[in-house]
Amino acid sequence: MDALNHLLAGFAAALSFKYLMFALVGCVLGTLIGVLPGLGPAAGTAILIPLTFSLDATGAIIMLCAIYYGAMYGGTITSVLLNVPGEAASVVTCIDGYQMALQGRAGTALAIAAIGSFVGGTLATVALVMVATPLATLALKFGPVEFFALMVAGLCLVVGLAGKNMLAALLMTVIGLLFAMIGVDPVRGAPRFTFGVEELYDGIGFVPVVMGLFGVAELLLAAEQRQARIIQANLNKWMPTKEERRASVGAIGRGTVVGFVLGLIPGVGAIVPTFMAYVIEKRVSKTPERFGKGAIEGVASAETANNAYANAAMVPLLALGIPSSPTIAVLMGAFIINGITPGPFLFQEQPTLVWTVIASFFVGNALLLILNLPLVGLWAKLLKIPFSYMCTGVLIFCIIGAYGLKQSMFDVWVMLGFGIIGYLLRKLDFPIAPAILALILGPMMEKSLRTTLEISGGSFAIFLERPVALVLLTVPVIVLGALLLRPKTFSKLRESDVD
Amino acid sequence: MIIRRRTLLAASAATAATIASPAIAQNYPRRPVQLVVAFAAGGSTDVGARILAAAAEKDLGQTITVVNKPGAGGQIGFTEIARAKPDGYTLGFLNLPAVNTIILDPERKAAFNVDSFIPIINQVLDPGLIWVKADSPYKTLADLTEAAKKTPGKISVCTTGILSDDHLAILMVQEAAKCEFRIVHFDSGTQQLAGVLGGHVDVAFDNVGSVFKRVQSGEVRGLAVTDVERSKFLPQVPCTKELGLTTVISSSTRGVGAPKGTPADVVKAIETAFLKAINSAEMKEKMDAVGLALKPMVGAEYAKYYADTQAQAKKYTEWALKMR
Amino acid sequence: MRQGRLIATGAMLAFCLFALWQSLLLSLTDRLGPGPGFFPFWLALIGTVLAVALLFTTFREPADPADAEVRILPQGPGVRRWLAIVVLVAATAVAMEVIGFRLAMLAFNAALVIALGERRWWLIGVFAIGGSFGVHYIFTRWLDVLLPDGLIWG
Numbered sequence: 001m002d003a004l005n006h007l008l009a010g011f012a013a014a015l016s017f018k019y020l021m022f023a024l025v026g027c028v029l030g031t032l033i034g035v036l037p038g039l040g041p042a043a044g045t046a047i048l049i050p051l052t053f054s055l056d057a058t059g060a061i062i063m064l065c066a067i068y069y070g071a072m073y074g075g076t077i078t079s080v081l082l083n084v085p086g087e088a089a090s091v092v093t094c095i096d097g098y099q100m101a102l103q104g105r106a107g108t109a110l111a112i113a114a115i116g117s118f119v120g121g122t123l124a125t126v127a128l129v130m131v132a133t134p135l136a137t138l139a140l141k142f143g144p145v146e147f148f149a150l151m152v153a154g155l156c157l158v159v160g161l162a163g164k165n166m167l168a169a170l171l172m173t174v175i176g177l178l179f180a181m182i183g184v185d186p187v188r189g190a191p192r193f194t195f196g197v198e199e200l201y202d203g204i205g206f207v208p209v210v211m212g213l214f215g216v217a218e219l220l221l222a223a224e225q226r227q228a229r230i231i232q233a234n235l236n237k238w239m240p241t242k243e244e245r246r247a248s249v250g251a252i253g254r255g256t257v258v259g260f261v262l263g264l265i266p267g268v269g270a271i272v273p274t275f276m277a278y279v280i281e282k283r284v285s286k287t288p289e290r291f292g293k294g295a296i297e298g299v300a301s302a303e304t305a306n307n308a309y310a311n312a313a314m315v316p317l318l319a320l321g322i323p324s325s326p327t328i329a330v331l332m333g334a335f336i337i338n339g340i341t342p343g344p345f346l347f348q349e350q351p352t353l354v355w356t357v358i359a360s361f362f363v364g365n366a367l368l369l370i371l372n373l374p375l376v377g378l379w380a381k382l383l384k385i386p387f388s389y390m391c392t393g394v395l396i397f398c399i400i401g402a403y404g405l406k407q408s409m410f411d412v413w414v415m416l417g418f419g420i421i422g423y424l425l426r427k428l429d430f431p432i433a434p435a436i437l438a439l440i441l442g443p444m445m446e447k448s449l450r451t452t453l454e455i456s457g458g459s460f461a462i463f464l465e466r467p468v469a470l471v472l473l474t475v476p477v478i479v480l481g482a483l484l485l486r487p488k489t490f491s492k493l494r495e496s497d498v499d
Numbered sequence: 500m501i502i503r504r505r506t507l508l509a510a511s512a513a514t515a516a517t518i519a520s521p522a523i524a525q526n527y528p529r530r531p532v533q534l535v536v537a538f539a540a541g542g543s544t545d546v547g548a549r550i551l552a553a554a555a556e557k558d559l560g561q562t563i564t565v566v567n568k569p570g571a572g573g574q575i576g577f578t579e580i581a582r583a584k585p586d587g588y589t590l591g592f593l594n595l596p597a598v599n600t601i602i603l604d605p606e607r608k609a610a611f612n613v614d615s616f617i618p619i620i621n622q623v624l625d626p627g628l629i630w631v632k633a634d635s636p637y638k639t640l641a642d643l644t645e646a647a648k649k650t651p652g653k654i655s656v657c658t659t660g661i662l663s664d665d666h667l668a669i670l671m672v673q674e675a676a677k678c679e680f681r682i683v684h685f686d687s688g689t690q691q692l693a694g695v696l697g698g699h700v701d702v703a704f705d706n707v708g709s710v711f712k713r714v715q716s717g718e719v720r721g722l723a724v725t726d727v728e729r730s731k732f733l734p735q736v737p738c739t740k741e742l743g744l745t746t747v748i749s750s751s752t753r754g755v756g757a758p759k760g761t762p763a764d765v766v767k768a769i770e771t772a773f774l775k776a777i778n779s780a781e782m783k784e785k786m787d788a789v790g791l792a793l794k795p796m797v798g799a800e801y802a803k804y805y806a807d808t809q810a811q812a813k814k815y816t817e818w819a820l821k822m823r
Numbered sequence: 824m825r826q827g828r829l830i831a832t833g834a835m836l837a838f839c840l841f842a843l844w845q846s847l848l849l850s851l852t853d854r855l856g857p858g859p860g861f862f863p864f865w866l867a868l869i870g871t872v873l874a875v876a877l878l879f880t881t882f883r884e885p886a887d888p889a890d891a892e893v894r895i896l897p898q899g900p901g902v903r904r905w906l907a908i909v910v911l912v913a914a915t916a917v918a919m920e921v922i923g924f925r926l927a928m929l930a931f932n933a934a935l936v937i938a939l940g941e942r943r944w945w946l947i948g949v950f951a952i953g954g955s956f957g958v959h960y961i962f963t964r965w966l967d968v969l970l971p972d973g974l975i976w977g
Contacts, residue, residue: 141697141698142697143693143694143697143699144694144699145699167873167876167877168877170873171832171835171870171873171874171877174839174866174870174873175835175838175839175870177862177866178838178839178842178863178866178867178870181862181863181866183571184570184571185859186684187853187857187858187859188604188606188661188823188859189572189604189607189660189661189684190606190607190608190859191571191574191607191608192849192859192863193842193845193863196608198575201570201571201574201575202569202570202571216908216912220905220908220909223904223905223907223908224901224902224905386941387939387940388935388936388939388940389936389950391908391935391939392931392932392935392936392939392950392954393954395908395912395931395935396928396931396932396954396958399912399916400958400962400970403919403970403971404962404969404970406568407969407971409916409919409920412912413913413916416909416912416913416916420909424827424831427827428828429828430828430831446862447686449857450855450857451684451685453855453856453857454655454681454682454683454855455655455681455683455699455700457653457681458854458855458856460856566969822854823853823854
């Protein structure tokens, strides 16, 4: 098999001392950057790009990808230990991961995240090797029509996260969608609902909002209590118990599939597969009420899907030159700055480079696991720091993070404002996760519907002509309708309080 | 986030520059200069800007930091440039006709107008390119326009943004060939690629720099370059002038500008430094590699081009606005 | 607590009504179908209905004694800590663009750890300096993040 030969040659190169070092440095720096609350993988990757200028093309890509995976795992660490999501997709990990930390199982949560990420990433890369080019061409068939349907399906999945109060969840979703409408509208290309505030021209910043709703709000909650919410971090017990392992296997398996499949579709973004994997896990579980209270499957599925997605997203990137998420777009920009243009001709023109890079994905995934399992204790030690320093320290980075995105103090105010809002919502038991998902999916949904109508010339009948879109649209709508109209049948599902 | 190219030689370069180029104003520049790019890192404009910044640093004698301020189709970045202090330490990359159409669309409520900028020197002129999938039934532009005349409003064409140069080019073709397309707006070249290669849209109106490699490789077929001459990167693709569509001339140009009120000697210093950089062999080599055609224009020539683009954009923008 | 929920839902209702009004100012239709005001309008309408429904069900909820214990606003000694965070972050946001990142952060760090209970002066000093000048150095020199210099330094 041609691909296999190339891959073996790639391994020979990737395991050379030089490239191994690059991967290692990338993983460590990436994780470090990702751990800093407020700086997500996108920002973290962008920040570290200058490091690669002096490297050769292959070395640069290897280091950049390692930074990317490392930063994603770093985001996981802050999600579990501090309930501060490193980026959009880490939000899901916060839900159960932080609860596990509160119960003294932080080490286990981080360990299962590392293991799940490793398995998901490695399996995804194996699949990548086998089917890179043909799969990417197939994924191209996913156009704006199918995209819109996927978004709608994603939003309906929000019901899966609704918990006790579906009415509140739906309201939060709608409000999230309304906030998402601020910014450039897809019809005119002109600013909408900005009331002359220029900082809102591009929409209300997602990162400051999330940093506020999760990070700052958490600090405010902690500050109010007599004792700070100290997490009993048991460093020795990071190995999951037998039941936990058994429970996680299924979660990891399912997470890998979901993450990989969705990673192939350009433009999906990390948040959809992560949420989906989580919800699917909750659905198939015999004890869904545990979700939201520290269910290990919650962490395992989300993290596995996230990393499987990250690896699979390399397919549309390398084979087609199409980035799937903002973070990957940053990665692609870094490639271009270093003189590498991703695309199908990349495989033809520079096979050595491509296959060395793919081989280094395996290496990177393994390195992350080897690095982070023993370091789990180190990360958990972070929590012994007194609250006064921890709080101030996190806020320093949050302020830098919010400001540094666009050099805008306005974003810092947004973060603070949503911190207070998040605090109130948490106290009042309003679910926040649906609003977050709505905020991210809202603009994509409206834009893809608009593009769909442009393609169809204004006719909604196009949805009837595209089977994939049709299926994606009807199934969740039916599910949503059923849940709304027959609450008693599904009360068991709704008992678990997520968020 | 800004990504700054660090020159370790900045200090010695500054000394060398003062000796080598006496044309630089006496007390400018004294500290690093910011170059604001209104589009995202990694995009066509950004790539060109970074190459230019790295080359011009040596001639200017100070670090030039590229700052990305993307959003709202460039409006955020352009507003930033227009509002900056006119002391020569904040420069901006002006994308035409993006600047023009934003000003001309009343709904965008632009905080700047034509006079808000001093166009200093143009770097790139990236002509428009009309392309289709390799296995598309349209082999020439004439095929396409003929088919469009027979089925008005059915053949779908896509742009990289509402009121982008691609959008205006479509309107020009519709006017010249008397046909009607179904216009679809994407947000970037990569989305266009996915849209056309995936079979969702029939034709793409893009620019040479974005897809020239794929045309050369045969992955996509270039129908025409919307310019008065063929592109040196795609010599096999005819230009609209030779095809008889002489009014269909559309390109995306990117140049350096400063906010209104920047002193003339500072402007001259900037012009000198950047012109030197653009004419250097290193620059030509790097730009050739990414398919961006250099077209340096300075002073009156650039100012005239700026005004001409505004006039041309006005006509087609008003047409587009009427279509809403 | 129920009162708190009612107020919050009321606020959301007000928000939806505001959005409803604002979206009517935009055109709802367009040549191709939905105009810029279309989605916001329907969303705001649905939101209004949901908010009213939620107000209704919250009202009719049986009173939960355990629930009533929880107060929505911060109470007790925690109030000072809570306020310290909010006020200091706000103050820093204002100050940073005037006196620059380093000085603003220096003040912020010292003030906040003191407000949160720390009393070891040497540690406060080290932390304050490290967390302002040190962090500034790392971010601007190594990581290339632009931080405000303020009107004094810049």
